[in-house]
Amino acid sequence: MNPLELADARPGPAFTVTLDGREIPALPGQTVAAALWAAGITSWRTTRGQGRPRGIFCGIGVCFDCLVTVNDRPNQRACLVTLRPGDAIRTQEGTGHDD
Amino acid sequence: MTERPHLAVIGAGPAGLAASLAAAARGVRVTLIDAAPDAGGQFYRQPATGLGARRPQALHHQWRTWERLRDGLAAQADIRHLTEHHVWCVERKSSGSDRPDAFTVHALLGPLQEEPATVHADAVLLATGGYERVLPFPGWTLPGVVTAGGAQAMLKAGLVVPGRVAVVAGTGPLLLPVATGLAAAGVRVEALVESADPKAVVRHTRALAAKLPEAARYAARLLRHRVRFLPRNAVVEAHGDERVESVTVAALDADGRVRPGTGRRIPCDTLAIGHGMLPHTDLAETLGCRLDGVRVHADEEQRTDVPGVWAAGESTGIGGAALSLAEGHIAGRSIAARLAGRTPDPRGWATAAKSRTKLGEFAAALDTVYAPPAHWTEQVTDDTVVCRCEEVTAGAIREAVGGLGAADVRTVKLLTRAGMGWCQGRMCGPAVAGLASCELTPARRPFARPVPLGVLAQEAQEAQEAEATDAAEAARETRKAQDHAHPTEKELS
Numbered sequence: 001m002n003p004l005e006l007a008d009a010r011p012g013p014a015f016t017v018t019l020d021g022r023e024i025p026a027l028p029g030q031t032v033a034a035a036l037w038a039a040g041i042t043s044w045r046t047t048r049g050q051g052r053p054r055g056i057f058c059g060i061g062v063c064f065d066c067l068v069t070v071n072d073r074p075n076q077r078a079c080l081v082t083l084r085p086g087d088a089i090r091t092q093e094g095t096g097h098d099d
Numbered sequence: 100m101t102e103r104p105h106l107a108v109i110g111a112g113p114a115g116l117a118a119s120l121a122a123a124a125r126g127v128r129v130t131l132i133d134a135a136p137d138a139g140g141q142f143y144r145q146p147a148t149g150l151g152a153r154r155p156q157a158l159h160h161q162w163r164t165w166e167r168l169r170d171g172l173a174a175q176a177d178i179r180h181l182t183e184h185h186v187w188c189v190e191r192k193s194s195g196s197d198r199p200d201a202f203t204v205h206a207l208l209g210p211l212q213e214e215p216a217t218v219h220a221d222a223v224l225l226a227t228g229g230y231e232r233v234l235p236f237p238g239w240t241l242p243g244v245v246t247a248g249g250a251q252a253m254l255k256a257g258l259v260v261p262g263r264v265a266v267v268a269g270t271g272p273l274l275l276p277v278a279t280g281l282a283a284a285g286v287r288v289e290a291l292v293e294s295a296d297p298k299a300v301v302r303h304t305r306a307l308a309a310k311l312p313e314a315a316r317y318a319a320r321l322l323r324h325r326v327r328f329l330p331r332n333a334v335v336e337a338h339g340d341e342r343v344e345s346v347t348v349a350a351l352d353a354d355g356r357v358r359p360g361t362g363r364r365i366p367c368d369t370l371a372i373g374h375g376m377l378p379h380t381d382l383a384e385t386l387g388c389r390l391d392g393v394r395v396h397a398d399e400e401q402r403t404d405v406p407g408v409w410a411a412g413e414s415t416g417i418g419g420a421a422l423s424l425a426e427g428h429i430a431g432r433s434i435a436a437r438l439a440g441r442t443p444d445p446r447g448w449a450t451a452a453k454s455r456t457k458l459g460e461f462a463a464a465l466d467t468v469y470a471p472p473a474h475w476t477e478q479v480t481d482d483t484v485v486c487r488c489e490e491v492t493a494g495a496i497r498e499a500v501g502g503l504g505a506a507d508v509r510t511v512k513l514l515t516r517a518g519m520g521w522c523q524g525r526m527c528g529p530a531v532a533g534l535a536s537c538e539l540t541p542a543r544r545p546f547a548r549p550v551p552l553g554v555l556a557q558e559a560q561e562a563q564e565a566e567a568t569d570a571a572e573a574a575r576e577t578r579k580a581q582d583h584a585h586p587t588e589k590e591l592s
Contacts, residue, residue, distance in 0.1 A: 030147060
């Protein structure tokens with residue numbers, strides 16, 4: 001059973017957002033991180049020093065590992081930002097200020 | 100005009116909700132301030148409204164208690180619930196709790212946290228909860244490695260799971276609901292790896308007896324989902340290149356050391372890991388509240404040692420939702436009495452106090468049983484990243500300690516930048532303390548979360564303007580007083 005079935009969810013209509021231009025489906029109320037996880041994506045940032053991939057770690061806004069660029073604003077915590085239709089997500093490299 | 104006293108409650112988890120309801124029922128105006136879009140905190144984290152979950156209780160425990168809190172909040176007109184308010188500082192404006200507007204709570208609004216908001220109150224309750232402690236090991240920064248609580252939070256709120264095949268590992272009672280929750284949500288949980296020794300539980304049966312039926316229920320669920328339970332084992336490495344592909348699990352000896360030759364690989368795409376929890380104490384520290392170790396000190400009434408500031412729930416020591424409810428209830432009643440100028444009668448909350456004592460003993464027993472393995476640092480290789488934000492390795496920290504003589508977390512930070520990044524050492528603090536063989540001390544962060552410079556500048560400007568207004572008023576008052584006191588001088592002039 002998947003989580004939506006488990007909670008007997010009847011979400012509002014799905015919409016699309018983009019990750020680096022590629023369309024990703026999202027459900028109303030889901031955060032950036034939730035939609036990316038649902039699409040099977042677990043990393044969307046590379047670190048400043050070693051360029052290593054990162055995604056969700058703490059999931060509750062404490063660790064800052066899931067930073068991402070949302071509608072050209074870098075350093076947003078993917079686990080906190082709720083998606084709206086048409087949002088453009090970009091994987092963030094380093095501080096996100098070099099883009 | 101005499102206004103009713105006003106309480107600001109920070110945190111809408113079990114402690115904050117219980118306190119708000121208890122205080123509001125006794126005539127206090129309450130503003131409940133919380134970062135989430137819905138009440139509940141981490142324990143009762145709710146699915147996003149847009150997901151239309153008809154059976155959210157499938158992901159929860161003690162659902163009836165939640166319904167009682169939720170309905171109480173909805174029915175109580177004296178509680179104003181501010182959602183998506185991220186509090187970064189509580190400012191104490193005057194020394195006495197009997198003064199109106201004694202406190203200003205500073206928050207940032209919405210998910211982007213850029214717009215400021217303030218709340219003025221006569222008293223403050225800190226119900227700021229806790230966060231997970233995760234100790235490093237090789238591979239722990241790979242995508243797919245998440246905190247156990249994080250995996251649970253994403254499941255409860257977003258109705259998503261991190262992958263298809265998981266290992267849940269570390270130590271502590273949280274691992275049980277996480278493993279069973281992921282399994283119920285369709286994840287194949289290959290193993291629940293617990294470093295503690297379950298035999299130790301037997302030595303604490305008196306305090307733990309009440310929880311044995313709950314443990315038995317979890318055991319049955321693990322069995323039903325065919326989750327292997329591996330006690331006295333630990334994940335010593337996560338393997339993968341761009342994400343986790345497998346983990347190595349090894350057995351521990353009686354001293355908590357890895358037994359050589361026992362390592363075995365378990366393929367998985369997710370590792371959910373946690374080593375217990377730590378209290379959020381930032382706001383309390385800024386207010387100057389006394390801390391006992393890493394927890395906020397609170398007396399029998401849940402008062403901190405700063406007048407007008409109460410604390411309840413995980414911020415005063417990790418002990419679970421039931422203890423948080425008891426502490427919150429006591430705090431709410433104490434606040435209502437104190438703000439009305441009365442000394443509260445503790446007999447009024449005797450039941451809650453009794454449960455607080457029992458649950459406190461239980462939490463202490465759990466703490467003893469579920470301590471991280473004594474020799475966990477031996478598995479941390481020099482090239483393991485310890486500070487995730489600043490990418491500081493264990494080797495650099497060892498060099499700061501062994502080569503440069505650092506003997507505390509702060510000195511390591513100054514020498515290596517460990518703890519200087521975005522999360523301000525919340526993630527690496529316990530690890531640095533362990534590697535440096537020193538006590539984990541409170542970090543003394545000036546703000547509880549990042550604040551845009553623009554907001555600080557605006558606050559400073561407003562404070563300056565207020566000061567100027569006050570000064571002008573004071574000057575007018577002085578002139579008036581002088582005019583009054585020396586009419587003859589005026590007549591003469």
